[in-house]
Amino acid sequence: MHLGNYLGMVKGMLALQNDPKFEPLFMVADLHAMTTPFDPKKLRQDSREVVMDYLAAGLDPEKAIVFIQSQVPEHTELAYLFSTAVSIARLSHLPTYKDKVKQFPKNNTMALLYYPILMASDILLYKTEALPVGDDQLPHLEITREIAKKMNNLFGTNFPEPKQIKTEGHYIPSLTGEGKMSKSVEGSFINLTDSLEIIKKKVSKIPTDEGTSKDGEKFEGPNFGIIPFIRLYLGEDKVKECQHLYITKGKRVDYKTLKDNISEAIYDELEPIQKKRKELENDLEYVEKVIREGAKKAQKIASKTIAEVKEKMGLK
Numbered sequence: 046m047h048l049g050n051y052l053g054m055v056k057g058m059l060a061l062q063n064d065p066k067f068e069p070l071f072m073v074a075d076l077h078a079m080t081t082p083f084d085p086k087k088l089r090q091d092s093r094e095v096v097m098d099y100l101a102a103g104l105d106p107e108k109a110i111v112f113i114q115s116q117v118p119e120h121t122e123l124a125y126l127f128s129t130a131v132s133i134a135r136l137s138h139l140p141t142y143k144d145k146v147k148q149f150p151k152n153n154t155m156a157l158l159y160y161p162i163l164m165a166s167d168i169l170l171y172k173t174e175a176l177p178v179g180d181d182q183l184p185h186l187e188i189t190r191e192i193a194k195k196m197n198n199l200f201g202t203n204f205p206e207p208k209q210i211k212t213e214g215h216y217i218p219s220l221t222g223e224g225k226m227s228k229s230v231e232g233s234f235i236n237l238t239d240s241l242e243i244i245k246k247k248v249s250k251i252p253t254d255e256g257t258s259k260d261g262e263k264f265e266g267p268n269f270g271i272i273p274f275i276r277l278y279l280g281e282d283k284v285k286e287c288q289h290l291y292i293t294k295g296k297r298v299d300y301k302t303l304k305d306n307i308s309e310a311i312y313d314e315l316e317p318i319q320k321k322r323k324e325l326e327n328d329l330e331y332v333e334k335v336i337r338e339g340a341k342k343a344q345k346i347a348s349k350t351i352a353e354v355k356e357k358m359g360l361k
Contacts, residue, residue, distance in 0.1 A: 049226030
């Protein structure tokens with residue numbers, strides 16, 4: 046996983062696992078990984094790497110369920126049932142779909158078009174009521190809500206219409222200054238396993254200007270991709286301090302020091318995760334046990350939902 050995954054989803058989910066009102070599920074979306082070009086030799090290992098990231102970040106398998114998507118076949122079964130209620134036109138107009146087609150013009154597959162339906166299945170299979178997702182996933186969440194409503198109206202199912210839980214890092218920008226942090230965009234992300242030296246090197250490439258205002262320009266807007274990182278890791282007061290420096294004649298924002306301080310704050314948060322991860326890498330038998338037991342727990346819930354839906358749709 047990268048820093049955007051951790052701040053946008055994992056950190057929020059970890060907070061929920063200690064709340065008795067919630068039953069969190071952490072899914073490794075290996076089927077979704079197949080919607081863009083992938084290496085079959087790496088796919089299985091990458092899935093286990095993500096499980097180790099979850100566990101290292103603080104997931105407790107006694108309080109939350111962690112599983113790999115493809116090991117619970119009900120995901121694809123429910124997705125097919127949902128697909129009978131969704132038009133191709135609705136899917137093809139999604140901005141996320143259009144963006145991916147531009148990014149991978151030679152890999153415009155049915156799996157890519159189908160992505161939001163499978164995502165809806167991932168969510169509704171467990172009658173999910175709320176989930177921490179980034180703002181970039183809101184169009185998909187809206188389709189999930191539409192599918193839930195349509196299935197309930199057409200077949201009398203009882204799917205909830207899930208809502209977004211906004212975490213502090215619900216949108217982490219790319220280090221390139223364009224779009225969000227994403228593994229599919231080279232140079233845009235920080236891995237949870239990156240060393241301080243690597244983090245400093247990556248953060249140093251965040252685009253910045255000369256550090257002083259021109260023509261009354263303020264320290265804000267799309268040309269200042271560093272601001273969210275200042276806000277997250279150095280605080281709102283530091284943003285205000287930079288704003289004051291930026292618009293004060295003869296003053297200049299010291300981006301190098303800022304970037305070094307941000308890098309150190311990121312590493313301070315990731316270092317204990319990295320230490321725990323090394324322990325897990327030396328106990329792969331435990332990791333496999335967590336995956337097996339997680340799949341069983343998830344399937345126990347999923348099979349009940351599938352049985353209900355098949356009955357409502359006339360298949361039982």
